[in-house]
Amino acid sequence: MTDHIDRALDDCLTELIAGAASVEDCLSRYPEHADDLLPLLEVAVQVHALELPEMRAVASMTAKRQMLLAYTANESHLQRARRSVRGFVSGFVSLLGEGAKQRAPLGGRLAVVAVAAIMVVMVTLLPGVLVEMGRYGVVGQAAVVAEVVGLVEVQHQPVAVWRPVTDETVLASGYRIRTGGLSAATVRFFDGSTTILGADTEIAFTELSSRRDGSGRRVVLYQRQGQTQNQVQKLADAASLFEIDTPTAVAVVHGTEFEVQVATDGATSVGVTEGRVGVTADGATQFLAAGQFASILPPFTEPTTAPNATLIPTPDAEPYDRSELAQVTRLAGTPTPTATPQPTATALADEEPESPDDVGNPDHPEHPAHPIHPEHPEHPEHPEKPDKPDKPDRGD
């Protein structure tokens, strides 16, 4: 009985879906099951007539980019693992093969046997070692260009040519990205952090990496010029960081939102929207709260009054006016003119200082001298390498 209804229902559904029959046609063909079939066919018709929900194009593109980003990261892990295992196995096999082929003297054969024994021990221990390596090894990570407005180009060393960004542009360490006038781009990093590049902005991807187990997520950028807005994911462990270097400053933050603006002369402004950022100028650190900002001038801007720029944040946490960010410069310090260019300022953050003693923290040595980025004071191309010239040791 049930089989018969199943068959009758299936026949009706096939014809209904094909448009070859109506519900009434089906019921008249199977009058003995009409009462059972009617509600089922009505439901089937309703479901079949459902308007198919479609994913929005922008969401689909974003999901595809996320997937390709994960694929790139995953594939680089796998290739390294495959290479190491292949190398190990082939080396082992060739060693044994050589020993077997040659009629070596007794000492030589003993040596081969000893090496083979060592290899066996290594193979026994290998799984544990690989687990540890897998956990703590550092792997390259990537970022994707999520949104593009206007002219946005990328460059990958050692090729000096700038190419237009495409939908699936994946960025890794060694890449640079720049925007033209009236242009903008959003870059989404593997850890979920995002950086929005304003017009006429250029950044280089100095380091994008993590440990194999997902900890130690490091995003290090060099912002040569322009303006960025950065939303940084809360980082789970001390080894993770998000850092933006500029010609005159280094900003290291954990879980915050901030802006960095670099003028053509290298002057840097840092404004904090959320969280806290520590800014170090000439070895002295001040922490900026949300709504505060600070600017760091290059050394030759005011040589008669402030050659050794000391940075002072705004005194209170009132929201800053972003439009004025570039214009506001606050400098203080003992005017000790000198003919030698001095390092200007370094912005560092991780931990909130317990006391004013944190100023000049020995863990963060003075920023090395790199006034106004000597490699390319004016030239927009920066082909030598994406890294900033010098970087202070963060001690992590």
Add this chain to the structure above:
Amino acid sequence: MPPPSDDANLIARAQQGDRAAIAEIYERHYSAIYRYVFYRVGDAPTAEDLTGTIFVRVVENIDSFVYRGRPILSWLYTIARNVVVDFHRRGAGQATLPLDESLMTGGEDVEQAAERALTQRRLSAALSHVTEDQRQVILLKFVEGMSNEEVAQMVGKTVGSVKSLQHRALAALHRALGGDGA
């Protein structure tokens, strides 16, 4: 549905690091996966996010996937089901099913559009009250337009079982919609 050998080839290429292959898997199947998720969570933005998560999970597991002749979409549905279950387990899926704004545009009469959106919403809600097997048969057959043979291959059952399952699925859906049972 692509032939099995095509799926096998795509999988092999994707496992060897061919980005074009993984991109093709996405292009072929993201719509079906999105619809499956949409009818499980009833909310377009959430369904979009979860679809992204599903495909990230696909590439994270592609290397360990062993092709055994069943369509790759079948594997994708398995991952999708797990992701949706995780989503509901976190308690994130308790929100009521909203009207899909995208269904209310297009220049038609507002009342008609609202009625249609309401039907969509009721059906989406009802689909969440049937079993996983029943829901999958309904979606594959009536939404994705697969034949009984294709559905059988997807869910790993015989054609006879699929016919029986679609009967029970429609009856359950009728009850979930407030019918008096079938």
